[in-house]
Amino acid sequence: MDNNNNRTSLSAEMLAKIGAGVALMILGSALLLSFVPSIFPAQASAEAANVDNLFNILLFLGGIVFFLIQGLLVISVIAFRAKPGDNTDGPAHHGNMTLEIVWTIIPSIVVVFLAIISFAIWNDNTAPKENENMVNGAPVEYNVTGARYAWTHEYATTMPNPNAEGENIVVNSGDILHVYIGQNVKLTMQTPDVIHSYWIPAMRVKQDLLPGNPEEGGRPTELRFTPILVENETYPAEYPIVCAELCGDGHGRMRGVVVVYENEEQFLEMFFDPAVDAIVNPPADPVLRGEATIQEYACAGCHVLDPLGWAGITGPSLNGLADRAGERVAGQTAEEYIANSLWNPGVYLTPGYQNLMPVHGPNEPGINQMTPEQLYSIVAYLCTQGENSDCDLENNTEAIPAAIESQFGVTVDVTFGMDASAESSDAGSALPESQILDTLFGDDDAEGEATEETAADPEDSAEEAEDTEESGE
Numbered sequence: 190m191d192n193n194n195n196r197t198s199l200s201a202e203m204l205a206k207i208g209a210g211v212a213l214m215i216l217g218s219a220l221l222l223s224f225v226p227s228i229f230p231a232q233a234s235a236e237a238a239n240v241d242n243l244f245n246i247l248l249f250l251g252g253i254v255f256f257l258i259q260g261l262l263v264i265s266v267i268a269f270r271a272k273p274g275d276n277t278d279g280p281a282h283h284g285n286m287t288l289e290i291v292w293t294i295i296p297s298i299v300v301v302f303l304a305i306i307s308f309a310i311w312n313d314n315t316a317p318k319e320n321e322n323m324v325n326g327a328p329v330e331y332n333v334t335g336a337r338y339a340w341t342h343e344y345a346t347t348m349p350n351p352n353a354e355g356e357n358i359v360v361n362s363g364d365i366l367h368v369y370i371g372q373n374v375k376l377t378m379q380t381p382d383v384i385h386s387y388w389i390p391a392m393r394v395k396q397d398l399l400p401g402n403p404e405e406g407g408r409p410t411e412l413r414f415t416p417i418l419v420e421n422e423t424y425p426a427e428y429p430i431v432c433a434e435l436c437g438d439g440h441g442r443m444r445g446v447v448v449v450y451e452n453e454e455q456f457l458e459m460f461f462d463p464a465v466d467a468i469v470n471p472p473a474d475p476v477l478r479g480e481a482t483i484q485e486y487a488c489a490g491c492h493v494l495d496p497l498g499w500a501g502i503t504g505p506s507l508n509g510l511a512d513r514a515g516e517r518v519a520g521q522t523a524e525e526y527i528a529n530s531l532w533n534p535g536v537y538l539t540p541g542y543q544n545l546m547p548v549h550g551p552n553e554p555g556i557n558q559m560t561p562e563q564l565y566s567i568v569a570y571l572c573t574q575g576e577n578s579d580c581d582l583e584n585n586t587e588a589i590p591a592a593i594e595s596q597f598g599v600t601v602d603v604t605f606g607m608d609a610s611a612e613s614s615d616a617g618s619a620l621p622e623s624q625i626l627d628t629l630f631g632d633d634d635a636e637g638e639a640t641e642e643t644a645a646d647p648e649d650s651a652e653e654a655e656d657t658e659e660s661g662e
């Protein structure tokens with residue numbers, strides 16, 4: 190600006206104008222900043238304040254540059270516009286060393302400063318913490334799988350599963366992540382297909398998932414955060430999980446929910462204890478078992494099923510499936526057809542759809558693994574989806590194993606998960622939930638867990654409530 194008027198010195202008037210300009214830039218940038226809280230979700234993690242501070246610094250500096258450039262542009266357009274009748278060229282300018290040094294050094298300092306604080310915050314927010322993923326005194330592995338187009342969450346415990354020899358209890362909560370305030374959460378994330386990005390805006394954390402199974406050279410990625418109390422929030426609180434990496438045509442539907450409990454006690458009462466109980470004492474009715482089991486898979490990303498709130502569009506709607514299943518393939522009963530749809534989806538394609546459904550089976554890796562017992566319960570559940578089911582509903586404990594046997598030559602253990610006193614599991618768990626955990630964990634902190642029944646709030650977390658209901662039946 191000074192170049193054009195008087196090269197020798199800056200007049201007092203000029204200095205005042207520059208001063209006013211700088212003040213306006215800072216003011217404008219501060220005004221920008223004041224809008225930020227209204228467009229951001231609440232800060233729900235210990236990491237959030239760091240990230241927002243960094244964002245504010247970037248926005249403030251960026252705002253100053255924005256107003257500087259736009260301001261100079263507007264001033265130049267007005268002050269140096271063509272005067273009437275003036276067709277001459279403007280004066281020729283050669284370089285200005287001082288100016289060039291100044292406008293190189295200042296941005297360099299700013300960039301180095303930003304690099305340093307960004308790195309410090311990234312370091313802080315991703316550093317391992319003490320006592321990660323503690324649940325009832327023992328660490329649990331939080332494993333997340335992102336597959337086109339659904340998230341699944343698993344909690345791998347060190348408690349032996351009484352129903353599966355040599356295996357530990359693994360709780361699966363489908364597209365819902367359960368955490369509690371103060372828990373140092375560490376997610377270990379994998380994807381069998383393409384790059385996805387796990388993003389919880391309220392926690393201000395985001396991390397890509399890299400394709401490939403670990404056995405095949407894939408690299409699991411990690412994400413850490415610690416939920417904190419949000420003022421005026423009702424707990425359990427829910428925040429969206431979003432896929433932030435364009436992963437295909439269902440990318441926009443690839444969402445989940447993180448449920449934050451007020452404390453570990455509430456987490457155990459409303460989610461973990463009932464979930465463990467459902468594994469230790471699965472309901473005798475295969476339909477109930479299937480309803481829980483089916484939600485451990487990524488079906489929701491591709492299918493519509495109203496009772497479970499699924500809204501996927503890659504595959505056919507499963508509403509009323511049992512009404513059609515008996516007529517799909519000549520010579521196959523409804524049970525046989527549904528079982529084949531899961532273990533052998535590519536053999537018969539639902540008219541109008543492509544062969545996009547992953548094969549589920551006892552030997553499939555990762556989230557597509559489905560044992561004969563899981564198949565049995567899922568078929569039992571899907572058989573109830575319709576008004577005039579083609580399935581033999583009265584006789585499902587015999588008809589479905591027979592169908593599985595005839596199609597795949599595999600026997601189903603229908604007593605799977607039920608101890609010798611199977612009749613008693615109609616009346617509910619053999620043990621109250623808190624006792625189950627104590628037995629398995631050897632934990633003696635049982636006082637706080639006496640109120641499971643009353644704690645489940647069906648409005649806030651229908652799924653947890655369902656689990657409680659099932660195990661209490």
Ligand code: HEC
Binds near residue numbers: 507510531542545549
């Ligand atoms: C990646 C998307 C995808 C996933 C995940 C998926 N499916 Fe499918 N599904 C499809 C497609 C596409 C079809 C139609 C083509 C075919 O028949 O294989 C289909 C067909 C079906 C059918 C036959 C429906 C009919 O009307 O004939 C059933 C039943 C079914 N799926 C159940 C499931 C269940 C249960 C799960 C979860 C365990 C699941 N699917 C997971 C895409 C998917």
Ligand SMILES: [Cu+2]
Binds near residue numbers: 335436440
């Ligand atoms: Cu995705």
